Amino acid sequence: MSGLNYQKQAQDFYGKAPVIILGSGASAAHGMSGMWALGNHLVENTDISGLNASENDTWDEFCQLLKDSVDLEAALYCVTASEELTFRIVKSTWALINSEDNGIFRSSLEDNSMFPMTRLLQHMFKSSLKTVNIVTTNYDRLAEYACDQGRIHHFTGFTHGFFRQLAGPAEITSARRANIWKVHGSLDWFQSPLEDTVALSNINDIPDNYQPQIVTPGTQKYQKTHLEPFRSIIHNADQALNEAGSYLCVGYGFNDEHIQPKLMVKCLRQNTPITIITYALSDSAKRLILDGKAQNYLAIERGETDDQSIVYSSLDMNPLKVEENLWTLDGYLSLIM
Incomplete structure (x- = not known):
């Protein structure tokens, strides 16, 4: 496969x-904790005071699974946490990710070229496109910050302002817009005392009587995502995935049941082109794309160093080793711009 072909x-x-x-790898590029670091944080920082005996047993079992090197998602699926214990895990997760997210936001105030995503979106909007859809499993707001730096309006399913309420896509109009569909919730979403979901800008702590609306892995994930606002967000994400002309996956591990099925049907049944850039292709990605029946794919992962990439393409049976960085978003942009 010649260089010309994959480019x-x-x-x-x-x-x-x-x-x-966008998957967790897209945020890891900016130093956000991955599942392993989050697992360690939960063990050390989750408030377990006043739990009942059964909840304490569940917690001990969960911590033991992590010590036995079971990954966080699998560990959370193995135990059945009560509503109270789940809430405490959510709170602890929120505290870590929110503080990292705020740190990245503060750094971005001094570095206006911090997000390759900004350059990607600005480039996409140089065409006649009016809307770009971003679907993400991440809770952080890095995609929103990238939009802000590029003077691109973004819509996440809420009105604008500091106290934001749920809104349909037609409610807010702008000449160009990035829709960011956050299928597992966002750091700034909270269930209010009225039991609706609101989004609060610039919040450093969880307000009294408010609950973070982020869906952690585990048995309650399915239950939670049948409720609003997740149901509407997932519906809008599904629609975006259904209508897509192609897919660009950044640091996405192909392990999410909310995005996966739609994506794979489009790639396998309709041959919709898919590009994957990531640090390391997950086993799921390899199974679904490379060993599956996908007809139109380009997948790039890191080689032995940051300046080496392994390129897999539907145009060629054999992977190609390239002595340059194409596996990061920055590197990928060098291919298309």
């Missing part, structure tokens, strides 16, 4: 106005 393939796929899918 041309990248440009062809990009030219079909991709829906962008």
Whole structure:
């Protein structure tokens, strides 16, 4: 496979106005904690005072699973946490991710070229596109910050302002807009004392009688995502995925049941082109894309160093080793711009 081919393939796929899918790897690039670091944080920082005996047993079992090197998602699925224990895990998760998110926001105030995503979105909007859809499993607001730095309006399912309420996509109009569909919730979403979900800007602590609306892995995940606002957000994400001309996956591990099925049906049944850039292709990604029946794919992962990439393409049976960084968003942009 010549250099020309994969570059041309990248440009062809990009030219079909991709829906962008962001996974945890996209945030890890900015220093956000991954599942392993989050697991350690939960063990050390979750408030377990006053739990009943059964909840304490569940917590001990969960901590033991993590010590036995079971990954966090699997550990949370193995135990059945009570509502109270789940709430405490959510609070502890929120505290870590929120403080990291705030740190990145503060750094971005001094570095206006911090987000490659800003350059990607600005480039996409140089065309006749009016809307770009971003679907993400992340709770952080890095996609929103990237939009702000590029003077791009973003919509996450809420009105604008400091105390934001749920709004339909037609309620807010602008000449160009990035829709950011956060299928597992967001750091700034809270259930209010009225039991509706509101979004609060610039909040450093969880307000009294408010609960963070982020869905952690585990048995309650399915239950939670059948309720608002998740139901509407997932519906809008599904619609974006269904209508997509192509997909650009950044640091996405292909392990999420809310995004996965739609994505795979489109790639396998309709041959919708998919580009994946990531530090390391997950087993799920390899199974679904490389060993699956996907006809139109370009997948790039890191080689042995940051300046080496392994390129997998539907144009060639054999992976290609390239001595340059194409696996980060920055590196990918060098292919398409």
